[in-house]
Amino acid sequence: MSKQITHWLDDLLAEIEGIVVRRKSSRRVRVDVPADALPALLELLQGRAGYIHLSAISCVDWIKEDEFELVYHVWSYESHSLVSAHIRIAREPGVYLSVYDLYQPAAFFERDIHEMYGIHFEGSPNMEKFILTEWDGPPPMRKEFDSEAYINEHLSWQEYNPEWLQELVAEGGGVIIPPEEQRFSQKKK
Amino acid sequence: MRPENYEAQRQPPSNEFELNFGPNHPGIEGNYALKVKLHGDVVLEAQADGGYLHRGFEKLMEQRLWIQNIALVPRICVPDPSPMELCYSMAVEQLCGLHVPQRANWIRVMQLELSRIAAHLFTFGGHAATTGMYSTMYWGVADRDLVLDLFEEFTGGRVYSIYNIPGGVRRELPSGFLQRVSETLDYIESRLPDYDNLFFKNQVFVKRAKDVGVMTQEQALAWGVTGPNLRATGLAFDVRRDDPYLIYDQLEFEIPTEESGDAWARTLVRRHELMESIRIVRQVVEALPDIHGPIRAPIPNPLAWNVPAGETYTRVESSKGELCYYVVSDGGPKPYRVHVRGPSSMHAVQVLEKLSVGSRIEDIAQTMFSLDACPPEVDR
Numbered sequence: 001m002s003k004q005i006t007h008w009l010d011d012l013l014a015e016i017e018g019i020v021v022r023r024k025s026s027r028r029v030r031v032d033v034p035a036d037a038l039p040a041l042l043e044l045l046q047g048r049a050g051y052i053h054l055s056a057i058s059c060v061d062w063i064k065e066d067e068f069e070l071v072y073h074v075w076s077y078e079s080h081s082l083v084s085a086h087i088r089i090a091r092e093p094g095v096y097l098s099v100y101d102l103y104q105p106a107a108f109f110e111r112d113i114h115e116m117y118g119i120h121f122e123g124s125p126n127m128e129k130f131i132l133t134e135w136d137g138p139p140p141m142r143k144e145f146d147s148e149a150y151i152n153e154h155l156s157w158q159e160y161n162p163e164w165l166q167e168l169v170a171e172g173g174g175v176i177i178p179p180e181e182q183r184f185s186q187k188k189k
Numbered sequence: 190m191r192p193e194n195y196e197a198q199r200q201p202p203s204n205e206f207e208l209n210f211g212p213n214h215p216g217i218e219g220n221y222a223l224k225v226k227l228h229g230d231v232v233l234e235a236q237a238d239g240g241y242l243h244r245g246f247e248k249l250m251e252q253r254l255w256i257q258n259i260a261l262v263p264r265i266c267v268p269d270p271s272p273m274e275l276c277y278s279m280a281v282e283q284l285c286g287l288h289v290p291q292r293a294n295w296i297r298v299m300q301l302e303l304s305r306i307a308a309h310l311f312t313f314g315g316h317a318a319t320t321g322m323y324s325t326m327y328w329g330v331a332d333r334d335l336v337l338d339l340f341e342e343f344t345g346g347r348v349y350s351i352y353n354i355p356g357g358v359r360r361e362l363p364s365g366f367l368q369r370v371s372e373t374l375d376y377i378e379s380r381l382p383d384y385d386n387l388f389f390k391n392q393v394f395v396k397r398a399k400d401v402g403v404m405t406q407e408q409a410l411a412w413g414v415t416g417p418n419l420r421a422t423g424l425a426f427d428v429r430r431d432d433p434y435l436i437y438d439q440l441e442f443e444i445p446t447e448e449s450g451d452a453w454a455r456t457l458v459r460r461h462e463l464m465e466s467i468r469i470v471r472q473v474v475e476a477l478p479d480i481h482g483p484i485r486a487p488i489p490n491p492l493a494w495n496v497p498a499g500e501t502y503t504r505v506e507s508s509k510g511e512l513c514y515y516v517v518s519d520g521g522p523k524p525y526r527v528h529v530r531g532p533s534s535m536h537a538v539q540v541l542e543k544l545s546v547g548s549r550i551e552d553i554a555q556t557m558f559s560l561d562a563c564p565p566e567v568d569r
Contacts, residue, residue, distance in 0.1 A: 053415075055504070055530065056513055056515065060500075080431050104412055105412065107539060109534075130237075131568055132240060147245070147252075
């Protein structure tokens with residue numbers, strides 16, 4: 001198995017410019033490529049090395065660097081190894097190419113990333129909303145979206161003090177944690 | 190009975206109409222919907238509609254401590270929660286370089302396989318109900334309850350065990366527990382011939398499930414299908430054997446396959462897998478008394494735990510297929526990013542849409558249950 005991986009690794013290093021390959025373990029390889037070289041890399045992996053299964057596309061929002069990281073995890077049923085191809089794209093305008101032509105499962109992941117991060121994939125078959133059908137706010141998985149602040153701005157907090165709880169408290173029972181004793185959640189600075 | 194102002198609306202002459210199949214429908218698994226366009230009884234077009242169970246787990250996890258997330262992850266898949274705990278824990282262990290004690294690994298395998306048994310029994314029950322065989326449904330749910338009793342005893346939780354933590358498992362097994370596991374397995378195995386007679390060999394089921402929702406191996410590979418659905422097309426691929434984790438490489442088990450790729454084949458693969466899981470748990474029950482040592486590695490103070498910066502991708506074979514977690518740490522007390530790749534995100538959306546087209550309306554439930562779609566994994 002490791003021989004097979006070494007074999008195509010040499011090919012890749014020779015054919016694609018600016019590529020960095022790292023062996024993480026016997027079945028995991030990390031590849032960093034410039035964004036414009038990714039389709040060529042995936043085509044090579046799929047066509048020549050048997051990486052026919054797109055396991056997932058993950059998106060990471062690196063807000064400090066003003067970049068999105070897209071990670072394409074592809075698996076080979078022949079060599080039993082997983083390659084994670086990492087690319088970085090600019091946060092604005094947040095546009096990238098679809099890899100649907102190579103891998104059909106990409107349609108779901110690209111639609112999901114478009115919905116959660118606002119990245120548009122050119123050529124993807126369906127960029128309609130799927131999960132957040134009734135949501136008109138900003139893409140919620142972006143780091144600048146603060147869900148607690150959004151709630152405070154758009155909704156109002158209600159006191160929860162039903163009768164049965166009042167009775168319990170009057171009897172000296174019930175569980176009420178005053179804010180100053182709350183350990184991590186909702187603690188105001 | 191007509192109101193006075195009633196006027197029959199003139200429609201263009203057409204036999205086509207649209208139907209919302211779900212989100213509240215006995216033929217749909219969980220809160221999920223299919224918008225179908227019909228010509229008579231035949232489906233012309235199907236569009237999956239998710240989001241009814243979206244709880245924002247990935248965002249929530251970024252706002253919680255590494256250890257707090259253990260209580261969140263099992264809720265992502267209700268029928269089979271244990272692989273979720275394990276997959277997340279393995280990711281944190283890899284980021285921290287934690288070495289898990291051997292005994293913990295064996296206990297984890299027992300938990301995972303018991304969870305698979307429970308999930309498959311539950312699926313058989315739901316699937317049988319779509320063909321009107323409610324006895325099998327009651328049996329499946331009742332026998333699953335026996336496995337949940339075991340979970341309650343050794344983890345404290347019936348459905349969400351919250352038992353795996355990064356570094357190992359939370360508690361030692363109660364005394365005499367392995368004996369009770371053996372008894373439950375013996376009972377479930379003794380029930381399988383009854384299941385065969387009532388459900389798997391029953392012509393009511395066989396005739397409904399054969400040649401329904403057929404997918405070839407090429408299609409399954411192109412559509413990213415994994416797990417029992419892929420094995421029903423003849424490809425013997427299992428993450429447990431081909432990308433092994435824990436101690437699966439030390440265990441003996443077969444990978445059952447079928448060739449026809451229809452609803453019947455998919456269900457039969459699960460039926461055989463149930464037997465293989467029983468076989469695996471028996472091996473664990475036999476080996477565990479001789480494996481001594483701690484059940485978890487020492488971890489730092491979990492409330493002030495900064496996981497070293499890095500990223501990792503972990504894979505586990507859940508009862509529905511390939512479950513993966515992509516976890517990124519920036520060296521802080523909370524995860525920077527957690528991406529959950531539920532196995533159903535493939536076969537509950539694109540594959541279900543494609544397989545439904547051309548089938549009859551009554552076969553949609555058959556297709557969906559035989560794919561073992563789990564909507565909460567899609568919505569997250």
